[in-house]
Amino acid sequence: MCGIVGYIGNRNSQEILIEGLKKLEYRGYDSAGVAVFTENGLQVKKAKGRLAVLESQLVLTPLNGTAGIGHTRWATHGKPSDVNSHPHTDNSMKFSVVHNGIIENYMSLKEELTAKGHNFVSETDTEVISHLIADIYDGDIVAAVQKAVTRMTGAYALGVLTEYEPDKLVAVRLASPLIIGVGEGENFIGSDIPAILEHTRNVFILNDNEMAVLTRDGVDLMTLEGNFIAREMFRVDWDIVTAEKAGFDHFMLKEIHEQPKAYRDTMSSRISPEGDRITLNELSMTPEYIKDINRVHIVACGTAYHAGLVGKSVIEKLARIPVEIDVASEYRYRSPIITKDTLVIVVSQSGETADTLAALREARRCGARVLAITNVVGSSVAREADDVITTWAGPEIAVASTKAYTSQLIAFYLLGLHLAQTLGSQTPEFIAEVITAMRHLPEQVETILGQAETIKAFAEEIAVHNDLFFIGRGLDYAVAQEGSLKLKEISYIHSEAYASGELKHGTLALIEEGVPVIALATQRDLLEKTVSNIKEVKARGAHVMGIGVEGEEELKKAVDTMFQIPKTLDVLSPALSVIPLQLLAYYASLARGNDVDKPRNLAKSVTVE
Ligand code: M6R
Numbered sequence: 001m002c003g004i005v006g007y008i009g010n011r012n013s014q015e016i017l018i019e020g021l022k023k024l025e026y027r028g029y030d031s032a033g034v035a036v037f038t039e040n041g042l043q044v045k046k047a048k049g050r051l052a053v054l055e056s057q058l059v060l061t062p063l064n065g066t067a068g069i070g071h072t073r074w075a076t077h078g079k080p081s082d083v084n085s086h087p088h089t090d091n092s093m094k095f096s097v098v099h100n101g102i103i104e105n106y107m108s109l110k111e112e113l114t115a116k117g118h119n120f121v122s123e124t125d126t127e128v129i130s131h132l133i134a135d136i137y138d139g140d141i142v143a144a145v146q147k148a149v150t151r152m153t154g155a156y157a158l159g160v161l162t163e164y165e166p167d168k169l170v171a172v173r174l175a176s177p178l179i180i181g182v183g184e185g186e187n188f189i190g191s192d193i194p195a196i197l198e199h200t201r202n203v204f205i206l207n208d209n210e211m212a213v214l215t216r217d218g219v220d221l222m223t224l225e226g227n228f229i230a231r232e233m234f235r236v237d238w239d240i241v242t243a244e245k246a247g248f249d250h251f252m253l254k255e256i257h258e259q260p261k262a263y264r265d266t267m268s269s270r271i272s273p274e275g276d277r278i279t280l281n282e283l284s285m286t287p288e289y290i291k292d293i294n295r296v297h298i299v300a301c302g303t304a305y306h307a308g309l310v311g312k313s314v315i316e317k318l319a320r321i322p323v324e325i326d327v328a329s330e331y332r333y334r335s336p337i338i339t340k341d342t343l344v345i346v347v348s349q350s351g352e353t354a355d356t357l358a359a360l361r362e363a364r365r366c367g368a369r370v371l372a373i374t375n376v377v378g379s380s381v382a383r384e385a386d387d388v389i390t391t392w393a394g395p396e397i398a399v400a401s402t403k404a405y406t407s408q409l410i411a412f413y414l415l416g417l418h419l420a421q422t423l424g425s426q427t428p429e430f431i432a433e434v435i436t437a438m439r440h441l442p443e444q445v446e447t448i449l450g451q452a453e454t455i456k457a458f459a460e461e462i463a464v465h466n467d468l469f470f471i472g473r474g475l476d477y478a479v480a481q482e483g484s485l486k487l488k489e490i491s492y493i494h495s496e497a498y499a500s501g502e503l504k505h506g507t508l509a510l511i512e513e514g515v516p517v518i519a520l521a522t523q524r525d526l527l528e529k530t531v532s533n534i535k536e537v538k539a540r541g542a543h544v545m546g547i548g549v550e551g552e553e554e555l556k557k558a559v560d561t562m563f564q565i566p567k568t569l570d571v572l573s574p575a576l577s578v579i580p581l582q583l584l585a586y587y588a589s590l591a592r593g594n595d596v597d598k599p600r601n602l603a604k605s606v607t608v609e
Helices: 013-023 051-060 106-115 127-136 141-151 240-244 251-257 259-268 287-292 302-319 328-334 354-365 380-384 403-423 428-449 452-462 475-491 500-505 524-539 553-558 574-591
Strands: 003-008 031-038 041-048 067-073 095-103 154-162 169-174 179-182 187-190 202-205 210-214 219-223 295-300 323-327 342-348 369-374 387-390 467-472 494-499 516-521 543-549 561-565
Touching: 003 013, 003 095, 003 154, 003 169, 013 031, 013 051, 013 067, 013 187, 031 051, 041 051, 041 095, 067 095, 067 154, 095 127, 106 127, 127 141, 127 154, 141 154, 141 169, 141 210, 169 187, 179 219, 187 210, 251 259, 251 574, 259 403, 259 428, 287 403, 295 302, 295 328, 295 354, 302 323, 302 342, 302 403, 302 475, 323 328, 328 354, 342 354, 354 369, 354 380, 369 380, 369 403, 387 403, 403 428, 403 574, 428 574, 452 561, 452 574, 467 475, 467 500, 467 524, 475 494, 475 516, 475 574, 494 500, 500 524, 516 524, 516 574, 524 543, 524 553, 543 553, 543 574, 561 574
Parallel strands: 295 323, 295 342, 342 369, 369 387, 467 494, 467 516, 516 543, 543 561
Antiparallel strands: 003 067, 003 187, 031 041, 031 067, 095 154, 154 169, 169 210, 179 187, 179 202, 210 219
């Protein structure tokens, strides 16, 4: 996710901006830039790549000045490139903007401003903001920003400078984080506390629809209507490492808690304003092409493969198209039957996984159309696929994937519904019902996160065991496989996931007194059968934790410990039932004293075959 830093004071701003951006590197980025008031006016320097590239340019031609804004960009609209990097300016170069978030109506604003003579140079949504503010400005930057934001829909944290008022730095936020650092004769803005912690521990947290006007001598907080806000300053007593994790002990826990936002970000701009249709406008697949698809192949590795298992079921249930699924390292070597009517879906958080990329190339070589579901705009997978659905989970730092997996599930729901509405395989009423239920998922995840203590207690119990089993049927089996991988990966406890009905064909022999079994039972039509399987393992001494939908009394009676997820449609339950499993793995790893974020032998991005 993009990082913002801003400074107004009496010191050289260039160094403060670069140092601040370095502290935000953990958020992920692909390019960076700064804008500084120099004696020659507002000057901008930006470069694709690591901060070191920008730094080396600034060594050659420094931007000297005591006020400026800086940005690290995580590409959304438009590939990573110098020109798409922030800060963005208007044509007069008098206004400069850094932005974190997405302006959903940027196309219509761009058309309007182009008609008025504004000339756009980048592919970004952000550039419209600098032009819009310049267009509105009539001598008061605060008023211009206030008016501009009323024209914008979406999410934003903004830092704005204008050469006409060089003693002001204006900041505003809606649904993207922004904090204000208060110093002595100098003030700061930042996407996150680490960006400014070296200079001050006194911070205002900006809320949605609030703005701040910073001068060298003070900070005014106000509403978008211009009413001043009196707020107590927050004194940061975390160290820098804790601050990067927003107060969480580990990136993994932070990322688990970021899932409600990731769900909202991934789905919100892809649902019609009436809430009854999916609008995957980014796809170039025509209805004619969709009608000709005779099979879908899903190909991915690890956790992304597990998201694909759910995706298979979702596409088959909703769109009624047959789906095959493979781990990417096997796909090429089994001579899959790929024709031009095969839609190959590759799923990858990083977009750089070597096996997935090789499978993508093989599919294209055989004439298939490839759709990528990835979290990284501009990644190799995104560049080489015919179509891309980007998951807006934000950068995932912990090796164990959490928010990327659940955002991939959301992407599959969106795709399944899109195919269904194009093919007419589901009624409009049913599609609207699924969308309504999907929109409740973020708050339902928050409810689950509020019960983390129950999971923690169970995790501490299982942490002393060396073997454990996950069981489930249908979609629950798919989620069980992800739960098992998560646990193995970071707690190093051996675990296996089994289709509940398969137990008696061999695995039941491993169940003995005290063996922990996690039983997923969220699928109503399979509940009775799953309860029978739970009784089978209980009869052999297993200690069972059930994960089911609230109100299922039979299940509750059958297990030793019950974790209830809120009610949703069966097809959507993986987006909820996986959350306790992520927490289980996290707390078990913690109880065993492991390095949660960097498990042994594993890398975040696997770029070798
Ligand atoms: O970046 P990708 O999604 O392509 O990565 C695939 C796997 O390496 C990845 O999901 C891995 O299994 C995770 N570390 C699991 O948490």
